Amino acid sequence: MRKILTCAALAGAILVSACNTVEGVGRDVSSAGDTVAKTADDSK
16 A cells, blocks of 8 residues: 555656646646547547
């Protein structure tokens, strides 16, 4: 359990430091969602 919590905290720190702002995180998530949606549409 401790390893999972440590990995989650580390991943969160990397994510936040890479984006620098909550707005940046929102744009990253939106971009990932758009990519998934486009891939799903292409595979129909």
